[in-house]
Amino acid sequence: MIRGNVMVGQSGGPTSVINASLVGVFKTAKDEGCKTVYGMRNGIEGLLEERYIDISDYIKNDLDIELLKRTPSSFLGTCRYKLPAAAKAPELYGRIFEILKKLDVEYFFYIGGNDSMDTIMQLSEFGRSIGSDIRFMGVPKTIDNDLDKTDHTPGYGSASKYIATAMKEIIRDAKTYPNDSVTVVEVMGRNAGWLTASSSLSRSEDCMGPDLIYLPEVTFDHNKFVEQIREAKRREKAVIVAVSEGIKTRDGKYVCEANKKSNITDAFGHKLLGGTALYLSDFLTDNLGVKSRGIVLSTLQRCASHLVSRRDITEAFMAGADAVRAALAGESGKMIVFKRISNAPYSIVTDIMDIREVANKEKCVPKEWIVNDGTYVSEEFDVYARPLIIGELSPFMVDGLPRHLFIDK
Amino acid sequence: MIRGNVMVGQSGGPTSVINASLVGVFKTAKDEGCKTVYGMRNGIEGLLEERYIDISDYIKNDLDIELLKRTPSSFLGTCRYKLPAAAKAPELYGRIFEILKKLDVEYFFYIGGNDSMDTIMQLSEFGRSIGSDIRFMGVPKTIDNDLDKTDHTPGYGSASKYIATAMKEIIRDAKTYPNDSVTVVEVMGRNAGWLTASSSLSRSEDCMGPDLIYLPEVTFDHNKFVEQIREAKRREKAVIVAVSEGIKTRDGKYVCEANKKSNITDAFGHKLLGGTALYLSDFLTDNLGVKSRGIVLSTLQRCASHLVSRRDITEAFMAGADAVRAALAGESGKMIVFKRISNAPYSIVTDIMDIREVANKEKCVPKEWIVNDGTYVSEEFDVYARPLIIGELSPFMVDGLPRHLFIDK
Numbered sequence: 001m002i003r004g005n006v007m008v009g010q011s012g013g014p015t016s017v018i019n020a021s022l023v024g025v026f027k028t029a030k031d032e033g034c035k036t037v038y039g040m041r042n043g044i045e046g047l048l049e050e051r052y053i054d055i056s057d058y059i060k061n062d063l064d065i066e067l068l069k070r071t072p073s074s075f076l077g078t079c080r081y082k083l084p085a086a087a088k089a090p091e092l093y094g095r096i097f098e099i100l101k102k103l104d105v106e107y108f109f110y111i112g113g114n115d116s117m118d119t120i121m122q123l124s125e126f127g128r129s130i131g132s133d134i135r136f137m138g139v140p141k142t143i144d145n146d147l148d149k150t151d152h153t154p155g156y157g158s159a160s161k162y163i164a165t166a167m168k169e170i171i172r173d174a175k176t177y178p179n180d181s182v183t184v185v186e187v188m189g190r191n192a193g194w195l196t197a198s199s200s201l202s203r204s205e206d207c208m209g210p211d212l213i214y215l216p217e218v219t220f221d222h223n224k225f226v227e228q229i230r231e232a233k234r235r236e237k238a239v240i241v242a243v244s245e246g247i248k249t250r251d252g253k254y255v256c257e258a259n260k261k262s263n264i265t266d267a268f269g270h271k272l273l274g275g276t277a278l279y280l281s282d283f284l285t286d287n288l289g290v291k292s293r294g295i296v297l298s299t300l301q302r303c304a305s306h307l308v309s310r311r312d313i314t315e316a317f318m319a320g321a322d323a324v325r326a327a328l329a330g331e332s333g334k335m336i337v338f339k340r341i342s343n344a345p346y347s348i349v350t351d352i353m354d355i356r357e358v359a360n361k362e363k364c365v366p367k368e369w370i371v372n373d374g375t376y377v378s379e380e381f382d383v384y385a386r387p388l389i390i391g392e393l394s395p396f397m398v399d400g401l402p403r404h405l406f407i408d409k
Numbered sequence: 410m411i412r413g414n415v416m417v418g419q420s421g422g423p424t425s426v427i428n429a430s431l432v433g434v435f436k437t438a439k440d441e442g443c444k445t446v447y448g449m450r451n452g453i454e455g456l457l458e459e460r461y462i463d464i465s466d467y468i469k470n471d472l473d474i475e476l477l478k479r480t481p482s483s484f485l486g487t488c489r490y491k492l493p494a495a496a497k498a499p500e501l502y503g504r505i506f507e508i509l510k511k512l513d514v515e516y517f518f519y520i521g522g523n524d525s526m527d528t529i530m531q532l533s534e535f536g537r538s539i540g541s542d543i544r545f546m547g548v549p550k551t552i553d554n555d556l557d558k559t560d561h562t563p564g565y566g567s568a569s570k571y572i573a574t575a576m577k578e579i580i581r582d583a584k585t586y587p588n589d590s591v592t593v594v595e596v597m598g599r600n601a602g603w604l605t606a607s608s609s610l611s612r613s614e615d616c617m618g619p620d621l622i623y624l625p626e627v628t629f630d631h632n633k634f635v636e637q638i639r640e641a642k643r644r645e646k647a648v649i650v651a652v653s654e655g656i657k658t659r660d661g662k663y664v665c666e667a668n669k670k671s672n673i674t675d676a677f678g679h680k681l682l683g684g685t686a687l688y689l690s691d692f693l694t695d696n697l698g699v700k701s702r703g704i705v706l707s708t709l710q711r712c713a714s715h716l717v718s719r720r721d722i723t724e725a726f727m728a729g730a731d732a733v734r735a736a737l738a739g740e741s742g743k744m745i746v747f748k749r750i751s752n753a754p755y756s757i758v759t760d761i762m763d764i765r766e767v768a769n770k771e772k773c774v775p776k777e778w779i780v781n782d783g784t785y786v787s788e789e790f791d792v793y794a795r796p797l798i799i800g801e802l803s804p805f806m807v808d809g810l811p812r813h814l815f816i817d818k
Contacts, residue, residue, distance in 0.1 A: 400798035
């Protein structure tokens with residue numbers, strides 16, 4: 001069966017598995033008979049400039065498919081472009097539909113987080129209002145795991161695996177010295193503490209895990225923090241603390257703002273965070289006289305594709321593939337979600353969800369999963385998160401380094 | 410043949426392969442008939458407190474050996490303890506030899522960097538002065554690669570592989586955005602730029618590598634830096650810069666000192682560094698108005714055992730094994746060194762070197778390997794370093810995380 005063309009894009013912060021979703025869209029669309037699968041460069045921002053590729057020019061065989069699964073960051077390039085409301089910029093929307101029409105695009109897929117799902121919502125609503133037949137589907141992606149209505153998001157499992165592995169290694173490194181010390185490890189996560197909570201997964205037969213975990217869901221109190229560190233130091237020479245970059249004090253200010261000269265915001269109006277670990281380690285040295293080191297896991301959390309969760313890769317592919325199947329079945333204005341069937345054995349299925357239920361919403365770590373006076377996560381979190389980091393996908397090593405697929409611009 | 414007992418210790422900053430050297434000492438000593446192989450906890454500092462283990466209590470079979478090779482950081486614990494000169498503290502030296510005599514130790518091995526080799530030098534000289542038969546051998550270890558008289562040091566290859574891999578992933582992450590940006594990646598290395606130079610190894614068929622590399626061997630000039638970034642921005646939207654934490658300005662001050670509240674020093678009198686990348690990224694935003702991000706690779710450079718160089722692991726084992734063979738042959742006051750026989754095919758042999766030739770000396774990147782007005786390294790560096798990152802050793806994954814061998818204290 002011959003079908004129309006596909007346009008697919010990637011948006012927002014990249015992940016280690018966002019290209020597995022792209023492969024899922026591409027391969028399924030081709031298998032199902034779609035003629036051309038276009039990839040927009042740098043998301044909707046590039047589409048507006050008519051920058052796109054025919055993905056078949058880059059994925060020529062099954063080896064390319066496997067290589068792209070192992071390539072971190074957004075293969076097509078990404079953007080942080082926020083579409084204005086259609087009522088405010090009808091000519092912009094007209095332009096997008098004009099470009100799509102010119103390319104005979106019938107199916108449109110956007111791989112992204114909650115901000116990007118807003119784009120799908122706007123486009124599908126505008127399309128409906130002008131009687132367009134183009135189907136718009138969202139493919140979830142974010143290491144932050146903060147999308148609503150889905151059990152978890154592709155990208156979270158691999159970021160968690162990286163964080164838990166790095167924590168194990170950092171803990172082993174810190175505890176090898178005989179001296180007293182506090183190591184403060186800063187983990188990504190603006191308002192949702194899912195990633196920081198994953199540091200607890202380092203706890204295993206051969207590792208105690210971090211001593212204290214501070215999530216953005218809990219108001220941060222400097223005095224309590226000092227007391228909790230002092231208490232932990234009674235048990236351990238080398239204390240290890242995981243903190244979210246997004247922890248805030250009672251007045252609603254980010255802890256890291258105390259350290260910042262400026263308050264730059266991104267295109268979505270989010271303040272740029274960073275510096276929490278360094279600020280807190282200086283703070284501890286000043287207040288407890290203890291040697292303290294701040295470690296920032298930084299962007300490697302989202303791009304360390306040399307260490308991914310096999311399960312995450314498989315599910316990311318599945319999310320892309322099922323978005324295509326849903327669109328071909330006539331769905332539009334929806335996003336693929338995961339529903340968990342059971343924990344042991346781990347089993348999920350995909351479903352589709354109205355995009356309005358998802359866009360612009362944030363899912364945080366449930367209050368009842370945060371324990372020890374806000375300094376750790378519960379067994380329930382462990383049962384939820386541990387299955388997501390299982391399994392490996394070996395990188396293709398060439399001359400000692402992981403090989404990636406890339407667009408020669 | 411039955412031989413006397415062995416004492417082995419690990420000192421200074423840990424690496425991903427320091428335990429492979431420990432395994433090399435242990436296995437070879439046992440194979441050669443040594444009775445007990447003791448491991449001092451936290452190096453010479455722990456020995457003075459009579460804290461040691463019988464390593465056979467922990468390595469019981471070949472699986473344990475393989476697991477220990479895959480365990481980062483110093484299995485026995487480490488220290489940064491500097492032995493005073495024997496003339497100033499004869500009772501301390503008397504104490505050490507008394508403990509060694511009590512345990513029937515005939516062979517003493519210390520795995521460490523240039524500061525630790527000073528310990529071997531002092532002990533072997535004191536031993537000679539009191540007519541002791543104990544043999545003292547140094548096993549080289551440092552990610553910094555700054556030991557003199559050896560082609561390279563165990564630990565450097567794996568740290569380089571981690572840095573080059575992380576750089577590839579960071580570059581891919583940074584270049585996925587359509588916006589102008591500068592990413593400043595801070596690499597370890599106080600006075601020697603070997604590790605920072607390794608960021609250039611990320612350059613391969615699928616990666617351009619960093620645009621600029623700043624080593625501590627070159628005096629850092631803020632004005633030149635701004636000009637060089639401005640120039641790079643003409644060619645690339647997303648500019649990537651690798652900087653050593655130890656870069657200094659003309660007045661001999663570390664660049665990161667501008668950002669520091671205090672100047673803490675460690676037991677060897679070295680200033681604690683850090684903050685260079687964040688300082689420089691703020692500096693660029695202020696001076697060029699460009700979005701800039703600082704990334705610090707931090708301690709993962711020395712403890713990310715989930716990604717090691719197979720060649721480095723093999724050579725680290727060999728350094729430990731050959732130190733034992735040399736000691737059994739009667740050598741003392743020496744360190745194992747590597748001599749390169751050829752680059753293609755890569756081939757090295759070990760040799761022994763008088764410890765006085767090595768201790769307290771630092772080897773820097775040769776001036777003639779630093780090119781582009783001090784902003785890159787030459788092809789000669791590539792030929793030298795690339796063979797060191799070849800090959801992988803898969804971690805033993807349990808429930809999605811690398812497993813480590815540990816001492817249940």
